[in-house]
Amino acid sequence: MWKRACDTAAKHIAEAKECYKQRWDKSHMEPNFREGDQVLVSTLNLRKNAVEVQFTEEIYRKHPVFPVSLVKPYFQTEEEKLPCRKKNPTPPEIVEVEYSPGPVKKIIKARKIRLNGKDQRQYLVRFKNQTADKDKWLAEDAIIDGNFHLRRFRASWRTEKSHQW
Template identity: 50%
Template sequence: MYPIDKEFYDMWRREFDSAARCIAEPEEYNKQRYDKTQKEPDFREGEKVLVSTLNSNNAKCPKRMRYSFVGTFTIIRLIGKNAVEVRLTEEFSSKHPVFPVILIKPYHQIGGGNFPSRNNSHTPKDTVEGEDSPGSLKKIMTTMKIILNGKDHRKFFVLCKNQAAEKD
């Protein structure tokens, strides 16, 4: 081996090591920053999830009218830490059942216990049957929501039976 070859090899090795350090240092820095904020997905088999429509190509409707997530689907199995296989419904049977966890979010069922008044919403009737005496309610024309002393109140504009329109 000639001395010039040894010098060239040493120079090449120093440059190679320097380039490797220049790549490794930012990789380590980025890994630390990512690991600080990222948490491991904690999905389990049998759990109900929603699937993102981000990569779905549905030409039937404009993009802004599509749902962000569809589902609910049940997880059949976990494929490593980064993918899950879900049981698709008949509507989505043409799709592949394996999705990355970044496109999955847990499904939270909202029960009646959390919001008991949701199912019992009361809507006033448009017409009132019964009394025909002057001043009795004939029809609710419109409603308006107003806030008095920090509380919500509804104001009703009505049409009364057997009265002039100015008095309504």
């Protein structure tokens, strides 16, 4: 009986090995790296299939063996291929600051926008003796008597919010 159990177990193990081999062969592709190719190495999920890498002097102390799945082909960028060719840096965006054309009647709305990579709060301002089509979005420091008008705007905004259910 012991012999028959061992034979059955060996048969099932052989079948499982064959099944795993077929599954692996169906989805596995051999890497197409050759000796001397430049590659990038990821350090996540280290596995059994390994490749030995020759490091540069800066990182020679690291272990040179990595799994094949972590190795990806390395392609040089245009700047690396042609180091003499320099890109012109993009000029910084110039933002014109608008100032109040006259005395402020009231602040109507607030918004937050991104200028030059920074968030900036702007306020929709209505001016005295002007129609609604002349309203402008201005920064806090561009509003004449800004502190006074902003206090009134924030107070009115809070009271409007408190009356809403």
